[in-house]
Amino acid sequence: MNSPAAAVPSEIVQSPLPRLKITEIFLSLQGEADTVGWPTVFVRLTGCPLRCSYCDTEYAFHGGTWWDIDDIVTEVLKQGVRHVCVTGGEPLAQKRCLILLQKLCDAGLDVSLETSGALDIAAVDARVSRVVDLKTPDSAEMARNRLENIPLLTARDQLKFVICSRSDYEWAKTMLVEHGLPARCMVLFSPSKSQVSARELADWIIADRLPVRFQMQLHKLLWDDEPGR
16 A cells, blocks of 8 residues: 655645656666666656766756646656656756656656755655665765755665765765664665776675665666666
């Protein structure tokens, strides 16, 4: 049974046809998190207030096209798959993203949200699986981490660390203990491409018996950094 929906703040719903700026909507395989490998529709919102050192979607920082939210839901449903991922950029930077998430859940879809962790996740519909980044020191955006999000995480959410160096790894290990992260939700460790090899990170995790899930980005293994994949 689905969890109850979180109420979208009334100030966000300001018109009968609320819109979002969208960079792309496409069908691919989910490359990360607990639904890896499933055919998934990706809705990539435009804009991001962060500038992470390893960002691979800089093309989503600017531009985009305005879509009515109901039309986005219709386009997703046309693809004929169960899973949909709302991503960016930083999707929560557009406040009406909350309306989209609610409507996708109402349509009976399995909805995930990929967010930087720099913005408040409290108002996100409770039926959504939130994949939240915790930015490491070498991301160049550690100061943007909103640690107030951590107590909001539940078993249906995931917390992701992108590891750029051994020092990032050691910092992440400390955060695991200080915040009791494995007891809250699934914790994901990913190597930053060209900075830490996948095997190196895997060996560190095994040596330390960390209660985390190692992941590589499946879509990059299949299609490299091709947009729309």
